[in-house]
Amino acid sequence: MSQDQKTWNFSAGPAVIPRPVLERAQRELLNWNNCGCSVMELSHRSPEFESILSKAEQDFRQILSIPKNYKVLWMQGGATAQFSAVVYNLLGSFDKTADYIVTGAWTSKAVEEAQRLGARVNVVANTKSTGHNGALPPISSWEFTPPSESAYIYYTSNETVHGVEFPDDEAFFSSLPAGVPVICDMSSNIMSRKIDITKYACIFAGAQKNIGPAGVTVLIIREDLIGTRVNPSLTIPIMLDYKICAENNSMYNTPPTYSIYIAGLVFEWLQSIGGLAAIEALNLRKSSKLYDTVAKSDGFYRCPVKEGYRSRMNIPFRIYGKDGQASKELEGKFLKEAEGRGMVQLKGHRSVGGIRASLYNAMPEEGVDALTGFMEEFRRANV
The missing domain is CATH 3.40.640.10 (Type I PLP-dependent aspartate aminotransferase-like (Major domain))
Incomplete structure (x- = not known):
């Protein structure tokens, strides 16, 4: 990945921090x-x-x-x-x-x-x-x-x-x-x-x-x-x-x-971006895009969490192979290819495995669009 490419950090924590905050902290680092x-x-x-x-x-x-x-x-x-x-x-x-x-x-x-x-x-x-x-x-x-x-x-x-x-x-x-x-x-x-x-x-x-x-x-x-x-x-x-x-x-x-x-x-x-009302609307849009991508994948991607309890912050999903079972091989391939495109920290927690995308407040909608676009490409190439 070249230095001018964006990195989308889907870590569950420590997590992504708003870029304007990092830039301001950088400016003020030596002399507050x-x-x-x-x-x-x-x-x-x-x-x-x-x-x-x-x-x-x-x-x-x-x-x-x-x-x-x-x-x-x-x-x-x-x-x-x-x-x-x-x-x-x-x-x-x-x-x-x-x-x-x-x-x-x-x-x-x-x-x-x-x-x-x-x-x-x-x-x-x-x-x-x-x-x-x-x-x-x-x-x-x-x-x-x-x-x-x-x-x-x-x-x-x-x-x-x-x-x-x-x-x-x-x-x-x-x-x-x-x-x-x-x-x-x-x-x-x-x-x-x-x-x-x-x-x-x-x-x-x-x-x-x-x-x-x-x-x-x-x-x-x-x-x-x-x-x-x-x-x-x-x-x-x-x-x-x-x-x-x-x-x-x-x-x-x-x-x-x-x-x-x-x-x-x-x-x-x-x-500055509108407080809780604005961020709540943004978080709903981001999570809906990802859950919709999972739902429309014909079972290739599956979310283990029951509807009505699904998090807007941390979205886990598994990738299923042709045998109808969760495929560690496909998940490993997904993680490797995603990282190659600048999408990092997508590996699920060690106790449950799979994939997990954390969409905290500071994750831009553009990052979610990049992930869902990749998910659709990956599915078409691996069904």
Whole structure:
């Protein structure tokens, strides 16, 4: 591939970052805002970095319409650290039960961590038996813990490995026990569509999908929960304590300053193109084009996820041979030829195989057009 060709990065994360953001960061790399040094060199206690942090939070709040009674915390350890932090900060006590809705690999890992810390876990629904293809049983069959005994309800809004996006609709929320805090891992679809923050007690997201580079995790939490539901039997590690983080404006120690700076640039970029309304429409167009290509391939390409649960962010599919079976040979050929055309990071997760195209906010529609065009060519050449 020549140097002037475009590369379309379909990585599930760390993921593609908007080109205007990268270009601006490049311009500002050596001398941010005429201060004479790089953001990477700024003290996190300096007025310069405090202005970066303040502006990033302000824009983030505006994009998601975050109410004033919610805190925004910038934490470390990725979303995985929050599997533990949620238990430490929100379980309340070991007499309480935590309800988990399992739709893929990452919620499964969250359950394992909660149990490892001694929490009593009730798995309300689990799609493991169907290979996490999104086929949830009817909500009417879910057995939630009674509100008086429940610590929280936890789910992942978008499972990157299996390509399952939870149907975030009114029917779901109206079925939940009243008054029980809802915790959501939104790492891979935050800022991809409009959401009602008030329906959640706590939302967290690793940055490396739609927010920015790896290294920072953003947490949105209702203020009344901070420090009030701590499990007295567990000593919270300092870096996982929401109260300490909030009291120190996310700067108890040195935060990932450069990741926060890039996140702030991403927020500005998203606002410049029309905010959530514009990006949601774009994401729907992009994913529809890819799903339509799969549907019109006469079974050559097949998506394992049930309709109604298919992700707009991570789209897995398999390639089937003449014997009616998924063909690793064809998939290997597809990946090699796609890479030759500048389409990279399309290999499915090692636990499920196949192909996976991640279409996060920063993936241009042109990249999806390139992929679907190649898919049609590849099918004609290999049926």
